[in-house]
Amino acid sequence: MELKELIERLDRLQAKKKAYSHATGMLYYDSVTGAPKGGAENRGNTLAVLSETVYELSAGEKTGQLLSELIEKSGELSPVTKRAVNELWREYERTKKIPESEYIEYQMLLNEAENVWHSAKINSDFKSFAPYLEKIFNTNIRFAGYFDPTEKPYNVMLDMYERGLNTERCDLFFSQLRKKLVPLIAAVSESSVKPDNLFLKQSYPVWRQRQLSDWLMEFMGLNRNHCAIGETEHPFTIPFDKTDVRITTHYYERDMASSLYSVIHEGGHALYELHTSDELKNTCLGSGVSMGIHESQSRFYENIIGRGRPFCALLLGKLRELFPERMSGVTEDMLYSAVNISMPSLIRIEADELTYSLHVMLRYELEKAVVEGSLTVSELPGAWNDKIKEYLGIDVPDDARGVLQDSHWSGGSIGYFPAYALGSAYGAQMLAKLKESIDVDAQIASGDISPISAWLEDKIWKHGSMFDPAPLFESCCGPFDPTYYTDYLTRKFTELYNL
Ligand SMILES: [Zn+2]
Structure with missing residues (x-):
């Protein structure tokens, strides 16, 4: 032919x-x-x-x-x-x-x-x-055997979400995080600095929170002609095409920060999908390349921008406009400290930036154990609760706030979780690289983050799935080094908690 x-x-x-x-x-x-x-x-x-x-x-x-x-x-x-x-x-x-x-x-x-x-x-x-x-x-175990009978099933699953990832790389990565973060988390919990976030747990009418979502999407530069927001139990992003991306959130009247950060997180995923190159639009390459790279974008906006000091100053202005009675007496410092409170908690998607990767590590260890056959599914709730106790020192009151909290397993996504922690680490290294050419903090403070987004578009988004995740990452940031991530967290939380 x-x-x-x-x-x-x-x-x-x-x-x-x-x-x-x-x-x-x-x-x-x-x-x-x-x-x-x-x-x-x-x-x-x-x-x-x-x-x-x-x-x-x-x-x-x-x-x-x-x-x-x-x-x-x-x-x-x-x-x-x-x-x-x-x-x-x-x-x-x-x-x-x-x-x-x-x-x-x-x-x-x-x-x-x-x-x-x-x-x-x-x-x-x-x-x-x-x-x-x-x-x-x-x-999933059976399918992994079909795909590659010579490889460990869990490695096949990890590779599906992040090409090239395996348990060896994950074990090394998580051990590096554990070494640096566990002492830092302990120091934070012993600190005499105890920020207050009670003002975020008052009643915030949902219709006003929806207006906040509109403002956030505008701030992020999400084109509403191509990106819609819906409401679901568990927030997610689904791209149909670069002209139609859906994000969802969940509003809690007494936890305004929950939807606030879900919208920014999912908005980060959406930006990536909306800005893949036109050249890839009608091919199988017109979507984000891997879960790790995807999470690097969503968590970059959610944490590095959204939980950073310059953004909190802007956010406070908007919150004062939308919720004047709730924000009376709240200062920039109070808001910045409140959205960065580090405290052992039960729910991954609401965990603070510092303890977050421990939630991921727990899921990684449990999935690996079930796939390798050392743990049965019926033993999962107990094993889950034991690990939460071991890593975070807290008791799980019920399975809804334990083993049942995420939608990933019911959707068949086994091997997905490590991408969240990996993505956070990718994001921190991207920030260091971005700072070489852009004054990131000043740009966010100005309210115009388009130069930051343009950098990400040029280095990551536009390429869709043209390159494998590791070479794509290396092409803009050099070899992957989790030290950028642990250093970033150490700097931020040392300052926040006066360590
Ligand atoms: Zn995500």
């Missing part, structure tokens, strides 16, 4: 894959926002029908044949087409190893598990979710 025709077929394949991903993604989004509970079965049937075609497009014979012909003509392909073909081939090779019936069954399991997890979390009833979680773990 002529190269021109092969490329046309490739374009059609990518357009179809994108359309199916749009449709299934929208069904998911709808299921956690507006869909009535009773529609789950019907949605499951629809997903099963769509999954058949998704499977065929990823791993069907026609796809395999087209890709192998293109690989033979590799030398004649543009860099973008070549990368797209290689990525699709990788997916083809993996997916075809999963028998079609198992693939479809798994999609249906996830759809059902999502609903069961929702009810289980509300009722703090791990037992009702356990059989589903067990199936999800077992399926």
Whole structure:
């Protein structure tokens, strides 16, 4: 076949894959926002029908044949087409190893598990979710064996979210964090500085909090014509295309900071997706490259910008406007200290910047133990509670605030968590690099962060999935070094807690 025709077929394949991903993604989004509970079965049937075609497009014979012909003509392909073909081939090779019936069954399991997890979390009833979680773990282990029988299953899972990541690298990374952060956390808890955040736990009407979200999205430069915000139990971002990215948040009347930082976090994910290059728009490369790089962006905005002193000054101005009665007497210093209180807590997404990576480390250790077979799913709640006690010294009152708190496992994402800590560390190293050319603090204080975003767009966002995460990171920051992260945290919390 002529190269021109092969490329046309490739374009059609990518357009179809994108359309199916749009449709299934929208069904998911709808299921956690507006869909009535009773529609789950019907949605499951629809997903099963769509999954058949998704499977065929990823791993069907026609796809395999087209890709192998293109690989033979590799030398004649543009860099973008070549990368797209290689990525699709990788997916083809993996997916075809999963028998079609198992693939479809798994999609249906996830759809059902999502609903069961929702009810289980509300009722703090791990037992009702356990059989589903067990199936999800077992399926992931089986699939990992299909993908690469020579590799440890958990390494295969880690690699799916962050190419090149494995337990060896994770163990080393977490041990470096543990060494530096555990003594720092202990010093903070012994400090006589005890900041107060009670003013953040008063009643903040949700309709006003929605106005705050609008302001935050504007500050971040999120184009509302292409980025919408919804409300769900657990905040997340779902990109359909660079012209349609959805973020969600959860408003708590008596915890205004929860939604505030969720919006900034998810907004960081959205910026990345919205600013992938136009050249990649209709290819499989028009989305963020890995979970670690993605989290580096979301956590950069959430913590480095959002919990930094210059932003807190701006934020206070807006809060005074929206909640004058709550903010009377609150100073910049009080707000900055309040949003940076470091205290052992139960919920990962609400954990402070300093203790956060311990929450991640705990999940990493538990996932690894279940996948390696040294822990059963039914033992998870107990093991969870023991580790929280060991690392943070607190008791878990119920599973809703323990093992059931995250949506990742019910969504089949096993091996995802380390990316959160890795992303935080990537972000700190990016900050050091950014500071070489931009006065970051002054820029944030001015209220115009566009030069910072432009730097990230140029170094990270625009490249979509053109490069693997490690070389992409190294191209802007040099070799990865977690010391940037531990130094950043040490500087910040030493100052905050007068250590
Ligand atoms: Zn995130």
